[in-house]
Amino acid sequence: MKIKYINRNPEAKEYNRLTDSVGWGIRDEKIIQQALENTLYSLCVYDGDRLIGYGRIIGDKTIFLYIQDIIVIPEYQGKKIGTGIITELLKKVEEYKKVNPNIRTYLGASKGKENFYEKFGFISRPNEELGAGMILKS
Template sequence: MIRIVEDMRDVNIYLSLRKQVGWIKLDENQAQRALNNSVKVFTVYDDDKPIGMGRVVGDMAVISYIQDLIIIPEYQSKHIGSMLIEHIIAYVKGITQEGTRMMLCLMCAKGREIFYEKHGFIARPTPELGPGMIQYILQ
């Protein structure tokens, strides 16, 4: 049975899921800090097997980001990613103050834009909005 568990901040699960989708390896301490500093962590299980994760980071007032939306390969294309992102969107709606709006942002992998557009996200740049930008800080 597929279920979503909130605030399971297990660094070993996080690192394992990242590895299974071929993402950059993180230092364990760095990964634990990322989990600890997340607003909310959602872990997807198939019975007792962790199969996905998504994190919300931000200020809980004006802006939130969906970070590390992961579904392991053998569970992709089974609508589990859609279930997870809709769960995250509902959470962010629930923390948005009445009479205000929260900007929910994400950076998606190349070629995944259509998935996110199906869930109400817009790809930038648009005629009104410039592109998103990043900078890597190395130590």
Template sequence: MVQLKHSVLTPEIFAHLTQSVGWEVPPRQQIEEALSHSLLTVCALDDGKPVGMARLCGDGYLSYFLEDVAILPECQGKGIGKRIIKDIIEFIKKREHTGWKVRLELISANGKEKFYEKFGFEQLPCEEDGSGMFLTIEK
């Protein structure tokens, strides 16, 4: 049975899951810093084995960023990602005050946009907003 756990994501689990979906694995120290500065980390464990993860970043009041949603390829399509996203949305709702509006943003992996649309995410540009953009900075 898959359980979701907060604050148990380690650099080793992060690297393993990142590599499993074909993403470049950052240096260990960079992962450690990223995890320690995340507002929330969620790890999906199947009988103790890590099978999925996500991080929530942002200022915690106006803007949130969903980062590093990764599910082992052999575990995709089993509802694990859906449970993680719902867990993160509930976490945000519990933090916010009545009448407040916040924005949860992400950059989808190619081909995964439809997954996020099921939760109400909109692709950019849309009627209200222009194109999503990013800048990669490397030293």
């Protein structure tokens, strides 16, 4: 296993392959293409030439960031690749912090995945200070 982390957008097809592999389904490739072009920072993980993981940061670069689409395909899960993705994304967050040390980094954990993110210092809401994270019904 030769794992490489590369800052680039995946092809829309590859992105669909990843989301489908973890049960999130697929989207129209043109929509994906646009979403990826509008992404601040995209991180692909390869074993050789094969895309096996992905994560990205969206946001305004200075006040609010949002970590999205953390995916490791099932056969590679449990091998610390997810840890590698978050570690690399958090290095990028540190870079953005040079402009504003108080930048806020959000994410929405999938059900049952909260523990994975807590290891990196993310806290769940609601808590004493913050209300619940909310999402518009689609």
